[in-house]
Amino acid sequence: MCKFITKITVPRTLWGLKPLQGYIRELAAICGVAPERLLHVEMLVEELGVNIARYSLRNDPEGQIEITVLKELSSFILRFHYRGIPYGYDIDNPKDELGRISMDLIHGLSSAYSMHEDGKAGQTVEVKVALPENSLAPELERPGLLKTTEEVGLATDETYIRHIADTDMKLLVQCLYSVFGYNYSADYMYNPEALVKRRADGLYEGIVAVNSKEEVVGHVGLLKSKPDDCICECGQAFVMPQYGKRKLFTRLKQQLIDYADEIGLMGVFSSAVTGHPFTQRGNLALGCVETGLELGYIPADVESMIKRRGEGKRQPVMNFFKPTSHHRHQQLWLPACHADTITETNTPPGLEPDLLPAPEQGPGEGTSIIHSEVNNVWNQAHLSIGKAGTEDFVQRIETILMRSASAGCAVCYVSLPLDRPETAPIVDVLQQKCGFFYAGIMPYELDGVDAIRLQCLLQQDAITRDDVMAESEWAQKLSDYIFEARG
Numbered sequence: 338m339c340k341f342i343t344k345i346t347v348p349r350t351l352w353g354l355k356p357l358q359g360y361i362r363e364l365a366a367i368c369g370v371a372p373e374r375l376l377h378v379e380m381l382v383e384e385l386g387v388n389i390a391r392y393s394l395r396n397d398p399e400g401q402i403e404i405t406v407l408k409e410l411s412s413f414i415l416r417f418h419y420r421g422i423p424y425g426y427d428i429d430n431p432k433d434e435l436g437r438i439s440m441d442l443i444h445g446l447s448s449a450y451s452m453h454e455d456g457k458a459g460q461t462v463e464v465k466v467a468l469p470e471n472s473l474a475p476e477l478e479r480p481g482l483l484k485t486t487e488e489v490g491l492a493t494d495e496t497y498i499r500h501i502a503d504t505d506m507k508l509l510v511q512c513l514y515s516v517f518g519y520n521y522s523a524d525y526m527y528n529p530e531a532l533v534k535r536r537a538d539g540l541y542e543g544i545v546a547v548n549s550k551e552e553v554v555g556h557v558g559l560l561k562s563k564p565d566d567c568i569c570e571c572g573q574a575f576v577m578p579q580y581g582k583r584k585l586f587t588r589l590k591q592q593l594i595d596y597a598d599e600i601g602l603m604g605v606f607s608s609a610v611t612g613h614p615f616t617q618r619g620n621l622a623l624g625c626v627e628t629g630l631e632l633g634y635i636p637a638d639v640e641s642m643i644k645r646r647g648e649g650k651r652q653p654v655m656n657f658f659k660p661t662s663h664h665r666h667q668q669l670w671l672p673a674c675h676a677d678t679i680t681e682t683n684t685p686p687g688l689e690p691d692l693l694p695a696p697e698q699g700p701g702e703g704t705s706i707i708h709s710e711v712n713n714v715w716n717q718a719h720l721s722i723g724k725a726g727t728e729d730f731v732q733r734i735e736t737i738l739m740r741s742a743s744a745g746c747a748v749c750y751v752s753l754p755l756d757r758p759e760t761a762p763i764v765d766v767l768q769q770k771c772g773f774f775y776a777g778i779m780p781y782e783l784d785g786v787d788a789i790r791l792q793c794l795l796q797q798d799a800i801t802r803d804d805v806m807a808e809s810e811w812a813q814k815l816s817d818y819i820f821e822a823r824g
Contacts, residue, residue, distance in 0.1 A: 342406040393421030412465040420459035494549040501543030539564030571607040598661035608654040617808040625657035629777015633748040670695040672761040695761035700725040720751040752788040774822040
């Protein structure tokens, strides 16, 4: 897992300043780089900056280079990001003698390097300098603000549950900070005004636990993509460690489920990390149903309130759904390859559509309609398929996957509506020719219609069955099915 050290933005015209190279050299020393390699770090900073300015920013006097300094267990990392001439600087394909000298220097000074184009976002070069074995750099290895209940001690005052008020937002941000520091993945959660606006727009409602001083000590969020969504997600759940061991998560989520039912929603979706059992147990106690398992959903550097299996690599999540008293009758066409599993998933009360075998047919003729989006925070790509045409479908999908991987995405997801018979042949093609495999079903996800979700791992992150703690017999069966589908 990478630890962020600092980020520096340098104008192209000031690149040659020696204090900058010296500063990064000092950071390298603090991070545990061996004394004999500190000069290598200084030379790498100079070499990369000069060549980026020469080859990629030569026509842009206002150009800037952003340097991010990171540390992982075995390496000191420098990441150079800039917006210049696409493919203007390529370490391994020098354009002249100076470029060849630079290539040899970078080969000799770094332990690893990589380059990739980020589309409109620009270009990134990353170099690593290996750290000596047993290099602890203790001043950088202290944990963040995340603490266990044993470390902080338990509070003794009473708490109660209520809806959040707009005037609570600053207290909510303080609660978030006390749990995660500034490491929480959703940036807007640190902005009270943004939270108030999302609430006014019908995209968010908070349920909070408050203590005797009216301070926010726990939270779950009712989240929507659109105000008129017929389901919601229960997310952004956190409790201050001092108020642990009170089953606050279960109490908070139960009130959220009750509220979702009260306002006419048809269910509550949520995800639980599988590296520890506690969130899953809370969901099961509330009657939530496991509907899928996504193997590479959470980035490795997202912090957890609880120690979990598989730390240091991307984390799987188990998806859950809790039906309310409101239902919409559906007729779903099941792909033959997953018909039994989808049927078993839909067995619990509240998930009882008419399930029909999809007719055998191939994709439609003509060209495909495909839209893709990248979530840069979570390094995920998401596909929306309007039509799969025989002329170009596989080629279009392969191109999107290649570009997504080059942009740093670790996983790609696609959800397809089950109320259409033509979904089944698309599922077959994606699985047989494009590397996708089953992730689960998403009740009411696509405009109120159940969807089948498929996943494709773009970075093999050594996720194993041991990383998944399944807390029910059905969850274990579903996990085994998905790992077998991955192959």
